[in-house]
Amino acid sequence: SQTIHQWPATLVQPVGSPLSLECTVEGTSNPNLYWYRQAAGRGLQLLFYSVGIGQISSEVPQNLSASRPQDRQFILSSKKLLLSDSGFYLCAWSVGPGHTFGSGTRLTVV
Amino acid sequence: QKEVEQDPGPLSVPEGAIVSLNCTYSNSAFQYFMWYRQYSRKGPELLMYTYSSGNKEDGRFTAQVDKSSKYISLFIRDSQPSDSATYLCAIRGGSNYKLTFGKGTLLTVNP
Numbered sequence: 001s002q003t004i005h006q007w008p009a010t011l012v013q014p015v016g017s018p019l020s021l022e023c024t025v026e027g028t029s030n031p032n033l034y035w036y037r038q039a040a041g042r043g044l045q046l047l048f049y050s051v052g053i054g055q056i057s058s059e060v061p062q063n064l065s066a067s068r069p070q071d072r073q074f075i076l077s078s079k080k081l082l083l084s085d086s087g088f089y090l091c092a093w094s095v096g097p098g099h100t101f102g103s104g105t106r107l108t109v110v
Numbered sequence: 111q112k113e114v115e116q117d118p119g120p121l122s123v124p125e126g127a128i129v130s131l132n133c134t135y136s137n138s139a140f141q142y143f144m145w146y147r148q149y150s151r152k153g154p155e156l157l158m159y160t161y162s163s164g165n166k167e168d169g170r171f172t173a174q175v176d177k178s179s180k181y182i183s184l185f186i187r188d189s190q191p192s193d194s195a196t197y198l199c200a201i202r203g204g205s206n207y208k209l210t211f212g213k214g215t216l217l218t219v220n221p
Contacts, residue, residue: 006153024203033208041118041213042213043198043211043212043213044154044156044198044211046208046209049207049208051207059208067166090153090154092153094207097142097144097159097161097202098142098144098156098159098200099200099209100156101153101155102153103152103153104149104151104152104153
């Protein structure tokens with residue numbers, strides 16, 4: 001069966017520090033991969049999606065970037081975090097209409 | 111006009127009640143309609159998805175799509191305290207990988 005791993009579960013980082021969140025998927029090949037952010041009162045916002053290794057599409061101009069170095073690995077990064085980067089970050093994958101989400105990383109920038 | 115509108119609630123009902131959750135959308139090109147459930151501090155999980163207008167039933171849950179009105183609904187029968195969560199509608203176009211989510215409705219079922 002397919003599983004998605006996302007870590008860490010919680011993270012507190014100072015403003016200006018770098019960020020790296022990792023997501024891996026098991027049990028499937030060539031999935032579409034996604035990074036979402038969920039902020040209070042704003043719903044789920046798609047940040048990046050990838051249809052293959054090295055192929056990244058950005059949905060929202062921001063302080064973040066994404067990379068897909070391997071078929072089932074998706075990384076969200078930032079060189080310098082802002083207070084506004086705080087939120088709940090979710091990785092997801094799909095091979096059909098619906099997306100399967102990871103357990104999320106709650107990021108607090110202080 | 112936003113692509114997907116969902117009443118954020120909160121909605122509080124007694125155990126055993128029938129719950130109705132709704133979303134409206136603006137783009138007639140949307141073809142896939144989904145409902146997710148999200149418990150506090152967890153990722154959303156897919157409850158149901160439908161491709162066409164009509165009803166789809168799964169246990170106590172019924173998803174309804176009316177493409178002519180651009181209106182989708184989720185009904186929960188015999189609601190349980192374990193149904194307490196945020197429910198998000200999500201919609202997707204035919205060839206587009208992306209989902210557009212509503213903001214979610216917070217439901218509390220009181221024992």
